[in-house]
Every structure is written in structure tokens, then in C-alpha cells.
Amino acid sequence: MSRDRAVPVEGASPRIPPPPYIGQEAPSESKFCPLAAVNKWPYKFFHNPDSETIAQAFFAAGKFRTRGWTLYYIHTLLSNASKPLILVPATEVQDLFDDIKRELRLLVYFPKAEKEPGFLLSFKEEGIPRPRYLGRLDLDHSLDEMEARIPPYTDSDNGEHRADDRSFAAFKKKMEAAIEATKQKSKNQRDRKKKERIGTKQAWCEQLKRAQCYLGVRPRSVPNMPNPMEDPSISPRELERAMKRYHSSKGVELPDLEVSEPAPFAFQDHVVFVCVDVEAYEKDHRPITEIGISTLDTHDLLGLPPGEYGKTWTKKIRSRHFRIKETAHLHNSEYVAGCADNFEPEFGVSEWISFKEAPQIIASCFRPPYSHPLGHTNSDAPVETDTPKRQLILVGHDIKMDIDYLQKLGYNVANLSNLIEALDTAELYRAWKHHQNPSKLGSILMEMEMIGWNLHNAGNDAAYTLQALLGIVIASRQSSLATTQSQIARRTEVLEREARDRAKEEAHEWAVADVEGGDGGPPKPLTRIGWPTSDQPYQRRTNATQSSKTINSSDRSSGKMASEMHAQSQTTKKIEAKQLQSPEAEIKSEPWIADDEEAGSFAQSITEKLAFLEEGEEAEGGGGVKLPVVKGETAVKW
Structure with a gap:
């Protein structure tokens, strides 16, 4: 006899699965993203202004929390992790990406796993812990409050793995990557950026040394010169003299530069320095109004002492100033x-x-x-008309901009076969002073006791830029080693003094806190320090939670936001019930992880109140590209 089958009753409502409970384990096929990593995503992987556009539209002013996020937690089992990791389903992150794509016409995607392995996480392996349900994060619930609900860790959370299992080792590695993803910059990014910064500084310093060689104050290294230390037949007395010659040939130990005597070394390649400065209209930048060109021929410096900051050599600079007839009516006065x-x-x-x-x-x-204009009498430098082609060095202050302006005028200096390289006085000054930020031409001149009259005149700027070049080369050669050593000594002294002060302050604090005698006073009930009691295991609220609730209440003053949250709350239970069944059900395909593009972005420190503050750093990884818009539709060409 067969069993009776249940027959659906007409008009009966379908069975609704019970809502998930705190601590309920997510299905193994689910994928998640660290909440903090999603918070930092637009600032970590986008150029400005795209990062700012995304932040203003979807993150700032409580908008991130207004979306509502389903939170999961997982105990990382890492010794350096003070609390569980908060995760959100990848489906909800994909929904966010889709909204950004639709509203902002930006093609966004998950970061590439090779660059950010902890952003998109799966927990398919057998015997490893899986995320557990925590609740919904919205304007009515702060993150502090949600974290206070997390049950304490127990051995049952481990699953069936052992500490020596390979799967457990892989799980810990995954957790380390996830925590790294929540940081503003990953370790790989920090290392890469550090190498780039060192490479940039090295390029500036090498540029300064080459400039010193062009002007005869630093010798060119002698190639393939044998190291005397490797010659066993040389005597100790000869070794000392040979080592001095060897170090001098390598530019390691150089004699002091006497500015009252001619350059001690040969002028490398006997170059001609050509300095260019172009002025454009301040309100458009396309109309060019002035061109200044100054030159300095190293032949004119032979046997001539440079003087302090090269001021004697500056008299050999030749300058011209051209004004464009068609733009004579344009005058800069508002911004410059x-x-x-x-x-x-x-x-x-x-x-x-x-x-x-x-x-x-x-x-x-x-x-x-x-x-040197024909017939010009302000310079005693000889005018050469029939000479072999000379090697040229282009000079400028932020030279790239001037090169672009020359190209707009129809002259491309890159086509000159005898142009060796371009020297930028802004970079040379940074190499000399070990400054990270650029300095204005006027400030550099003042540093060298020079006055730049009527700057922002292209002719004057070109002449003064060459003067700055000479001053930087001479001054850096006089003080390079001594300055570096003194800077190191001063910085070390400051750091040691600060460390001593901190140690004294900390010792004083402990002396005040740990008084002699006493019995510690009466016991402190657990509720007084914010711990859960036995009858309220997960209802802990700290002062921070209370203040967070107070802050959040002010956000609900907006009528529009309140109405949105009312509508959101009506669907919260349905979302929670659906989430545990299949968090990945709404993803019709795997999240698209595109090849990452090189992209700079501003580093962003994001507080839990989502008050984003910009910083000056760049990063590499996932991100997005701008999509063309054709008749209101997004056109993507693959």
C-alpha cells in the first residue's frame, strides 16, 4: 500500500523558509568579499576623478550603508587578528558594480586575483571553516553593534580539520590575503611603490651627477679600471695612492671644489645648454604668447672660475625673448x-x-x-658661424610642458640628432636638497642668494633657469656628501630624542597607574565593562556602540533617506531568508575578473562612519574603464 501524497491546497500560500539565525553556516558554494576591502575599492583601484565620482554616488554620506549589506563573519584563527573578519556576499558586490556601470557608464570589475588574492573568497574546500550569518548592516544598525553580536569562538567552529592539515594551512593563507586586502595598500603594492619611488629619486640623483660632469665639476668614470685591492703585487704605500685614484675615477672620493679656480675636470662632450620657456594664455593655455630661449656654451667657460653658485659663469648666458604678434592682445594677470x-x-x-x-x-x-642675436653687444662671447655640429643639452623648469608647447608651434626638439638629453632644474633641485615635492623657480633662486626679476616673462625665466642650473650644480658639488651626512645625523638625533621622550612618558604613565600597595578594589561586574552576561550572550553594547547609534540617528534626518530605509526594511526578512538558501543564485555567471590596467589612484583612509579623506598615493589592480555613451546607451567594444 502506497503512502498518500500531499496535495497542495488551492489558495494556500507557499512555504517560506525560516530566516537565518546568527551563526548559521553559509553554503560551501558561496563566495564573499571582505567588507572593509569593498569600502576601499573605489579609492584603491581608480584614477581621480573616477574614484571621487564613484565615492560621491555610492559610498559617501551614508550611501554605502543605505544599500543594506548582508554580513557574514569568520574566525580567521590567526594569532595577529584581534577580531573576526566581516564578509559580504559577492552577489551583492556584483550588484553594486552593475549599478555603477548603469548609472556612471563605468565598466567595473573584481580585482585580478594575482594582484589582490583576498578580495574574492571561496570556501569550497572540505574541512575548513566557512562564513557564518551575522545580519543586515543598514542605517539602523552600526558595524560596532553588528560585531557585538558575533558569538565567541569555539572549537566546533573549526569544522573537522586539524591544525596540521594542508587544507587548514591553505585556509590561514586565504585569511592572511583577505586581511591584507582590507588595508589601503597591499604589501606587494607598497613594495612596488617603494621601488618606484627609489627609482625616481635615483634618476634625479643620476641626472644631477651628469650635469656636474657636463660642467667639469665631476669626472666621468673610467671604464674597466682595475681595482688595486685585487693586485697582490702592489705595496701598501702604493695601494693607498692607487685606491685614491680608483675612488676618484668612480666619483666616490672627489677633491673639494674651489669656486675661485677653473673647473677641475674636462667638460664632458663640450656641450651647449639650450634652455626654453614658453608662456601661454592663463585662461585657455592653447594660445602661446611668449617664447624665451637662453644658451650657455661650455667653450665660453674654459679657464673661467665658476664663482659662488656659478655667478661668474652666468655672465656667459645668451638670451632672447620672442613675443607672438597674433596673441599680443592676451595678457596674464588673474592667475599669473x-x-x-x-x-x-x-x-x-x-x-x-x-x-x-x-x-x-x-x-x-x-x-x-x-x-646670441647678431649685433647684440651685451655679451662679450664670440659669435660662431662656421663650426662643427655641437652636442646639445635641453634645459627647462618642468621641461615636459615646454616641449609640448614647442610641438604646438611646429617645432619638435626630439628630431634633433645632436640633442643628448634634457635636464629639468626642478628635478635637479630635489636631488640636491633631497626634497620630494617640486619647488618654484623663484624659491630656488632665493636659496642660492639670487633674485629673479619679473618672473613669468618667458625670456627672463629661460635666463634664470640656466642660472639656477649652474647654481645647483656648483652648490651640490660643494655640499653633497657633507649635506647628506649632516642630514642623516640630524634626523637620527631627532628620532633618538623622540624615542627617549616617548619612553619617559610611558614610564611616567605606568608609575602613576601602578601605585604601590592596595588590593585592586572590589570586583567589577561583567556588565560594567561591556561583556555579555549569561542571559544576554550576544547583546553587548559598548560606549562606542551607543555613540555610534547617536551619530547614526542624525543621518536619518533626511526624509528621502528615511523613506528609502523604510522600503528597505520591508524586504529585509525576505532577503535574509533567501540569502542562506543560495547566496550565489543571482549570479548568472562567475564574477568577471578582467586583466588589470595600470592605474593611479588616491589612497583613502576610510573610517567606519564612511567619512572618506583623500591622500596622494597610487595603486595597481582591478578597477574600471570609461565606457562610451551612444544615444544614451552604453556601447562596449570587446
Whole structure:
């Protein structure tokens, strides 16, 4: 006899699965993302202004919490982790990406696993802990309050694994990657950025040393010179002299530079320095108004002492100032104190040219007699007309911008076959002073006891930039080693003093706190220090929780946000019930993890109240690209 089958009753409502309870284990096929990593995602993987656009639209001012997030927790079992890791389902993160794609026309995706292995997590392995349900994070519940609900860790949370299992070792490695993903920058990113910073600083310092070689104050290294220490036949007395020669050839030990005597070494390649400065209209930047070109021929410096900060050599600088006829009516005064009419008389006289004439006239300044005008009497430098092609060094202050302006005028300096390289005085100054941030030309001149009259005149700026080049080269050669050692000594002294002060302060605090005698006073009930009692195991609330609730209540003053949250709360139970059944059910395919693109971004420190503050750092990893919009639709070309 067969059993009677249940027959559905017409009109009966379908059975609704019970809502999940705190601590209920998620299905093994679920995927999750660390909540803190999702918080930092737009700032970690995007350029500005895209990062700011995403943050303002979906993260700032409580918008991130307004979405409502289903929280899970997992005990990481790591000795350096003070609390469980909070996770959110990958389905909800994918929904966020879809909303960003639809509203902002940005193609966003999960970071590549090779760059951020802890962002997208799965727990399919047998015998390892799995995330457990915690609740819904929204405007009515703070993160502190949600974390206070987490049951204490028990051995049953481990599953059936043992500490020596391979699966358990893989689980701990996964947890370490997840915690690393919650940090503003991962260890790999920090290491890469550190190498990049060191490489940039090294390039600046090498540029300064080459400039010293061009001006004869540093020798070029002698290639393949044998190390005397490797010669067993050399006597101790000869070894000392040989080592001095060897170190001098390598530029390690150099004699003191006497600025009252000619350059001690040969001028490398006997170059001609050509400095360019271009001024554009401040409100457009496309119309070019002035061109300044100054040159310094190292042939004119032979046998001539440089003087302090190279001021004797500065007299050999030749300068020209060109004004464009077509833009003569444009004057800078609002953002830049323009002074196109004030080309310093000691440098020469301004010349009017047209856009059509500009490329040819600029080209003439890169050939003999360079920027020395015919008939100009303010300089005693000889005018050379028939000479072999000379090696050229382009000079500028933030030179890349001036190169771009020359290209707009129709002259590309990169086409010069005798152009060796470009020197940037902004970078040379940073190498000399060990400064990270650039300095203005006027500030650099003041550092070397020079006055730059009527700056932002292209002719004056070109001349003063060459003067700054000479001053930096001479001063850095005089003080490079001594300055470095003194800086190290000063910094070490400051750090030691701060460490001593901190140690004294801490010792004083402990002396005040740990008084002699006493019995510790009466016992402190658990409820007084915020611990759960036996009848209220998971209802702990600290002062921080209470203050968080007070802060959150102010956010609900917005009528629109309150209405959104009311609608959200009506569906919370259904979402919770559905989540435990299949957190991944709504993902129709695996989350798309695209190849990461090199992208700079501002590092962002994100508090639990989602008050985002920008910083100046870049990162690499997942992110997004701008999508073209065609008639209101998103057009993606693969």
C-alpha cells in the first residue's frame, strides 16, 4: 500500500523558509568579499576623478550603508587578528558594480586575483571553516553593534580539520590575503611603490651627477679600471695612492671644489645648454604668447672660475625673448602676474615674431650662433658661424610642458640628432636638497642668494633657469656628501630624542597607574565593562556602540533617506531568508575578473562612519574603464 501524497491546497500560500539565525553556516558554494576591502575599492583601484565620482554616488554620506549589506563573519584563527573578519556576499558586490556601470557608464570589475588574492573568497574546500550569518548592516544598525553580536569562538567552529592539515594551512593563507586586502595598500603594492619611488629619486640623483660632469665639476668614470685591492703585487704605500685614484675615477672620493679656480675636470662632450620657456594664455593655455630661449656654451667657460653658485659663469648666458604678434592682445594677470613687456635689459631686447615665423626662428637658436642675436653687444662671447655640429643639452623648469608647447608651434626638439638629453632644474633641485615635492623657480633662486626679476616673462625665466642650473650644480658639488651626512645625523638625533621622550612618558604613565600597595578594589561586574552576561550572550553594547547609534540617528534626518530605509526594511526578512538558501543564485555567471590596467589612484583612509579623506598615493589592480555613451546607451567594444 502506497503512502498518500500531499496535495497542495488551492489558495494556500507557499512555504517560506525560516530566516537565518546568527551563526548559521553559509553554503560551501558561496563566495564573499571582505567588507572593509569593498569600502576601499573605489579609492584603491581608480584614477581621480573616477574614484571621487564613484565615492560621491555610492559610498559617501551614508550611501554605502543605505544599500543594506548582508554580513557574514569568520574566525580567521590567526594569532595577529584581534577580531573576526566581516564578509559580504559577492552577489551583492556584483550588484553594486552593475549599478555603477548603469548609472556612471563605468565598466567595473573584481580585482585580478594575482594582484589582490583576498578580495574574492571561496570556501569550497572540505574541512575548513566557512562564513557564518551575522545580519543586515543598514542605517539602523552600526558595524560596532553588528560585531557585538558575533558569538565567541569555539572549537566546533573549526569544522573537522586539524591544525596540521594542508587544507587548514591553505585556509590561514586565504585569511592572511583577505586581511591584507582590507588595508589601503597591499604589501606587494607598497613594495612596488617603494621601488618606484627609489627609482625616481635615483634618476634625479643620476641626472644631477651628469650635469656636474657636463660642467667639469665631476669626472666621468673610467671604464674597466682595475681595482688595486685585487693586485697582490702592489705595496701598501702604493695601494693607498692607487685606491685614491680608483675612488676618484668612480666619483666616490672627489677633491673639494674651489669656486675661485677653473673647473677641475674636462667638460664632458663640450656641450651647449639650450634652455626654453614658453608662456601661454592663463585662461585657455592653447594660445602661446611668449617664447624665451637662453644658451650657455661650455667653450665660453674654459679657464673661467665658476664663482659662488656659478655667478661668474652666468655672465656667459645668451638670451632672447620672442613675443607672438597674433596673441599680443592676451595678457596674464588673474592667475599669473604676467609681465611680457618687462624683459630684463641685461638679457636683451624683446623681438616680435608671427606664428608662421616661430618654427624657423626657434630652430635657429639650436644652431650657431645659438641664441646670441647678431649685433647684440651685451655679451662679450664670440659669435660662431662656421663650426662643427655641437652636442646639445635641453634645459627647462618642468621641461615636459615646454616641449609640448614647442610641438604646438611646429617645432619638435626630439628630431634633433645632436640633442643628448634634457635636464629639468626642478628635478635637479630635489636631488640636491633631497626634497620630494617640486619647488618654484623663484624659491630656488632665493636659496642660492639670487633674485629673479619679473618672473613669468618667458625670456627672463629661460635666463634664470640656466642660472639656477649652474647654481645647483656648483652648490651640490660643494655640499653633497657633507649635506647628506649632516642630514642623516640630524634626523637620527631627532628620532633618538623622540624615542627617549616617548619612553619617559610611558614610564611616567605606568608609575602613576601602578601605585604601590592596595588590593585592586572590589570586583567589577561583567556588565560594567561591556561583556555579555549569561542571559544576554550576544547583546553587548559598548560606549562606542551607543555613540555610534547617536551619530547614526542624525543621518536619518533626511526624509528621502528615511523613506528609502523604510522600503528597505520591508524586504529585509525576505532577503535574509533567501540569502542562506543560495547566496550565489543571482549570479548568472562567475564574477568577471578582467586583466588589470595600470592605474593611479588616491589612497583613502576610510573610517567606519564612511567619512572618506583623500591622500596622494597610487595603486595597481582591478578597477574600471570609461565606457562610451551612444544615444544614451552604453556601447562596449570587446
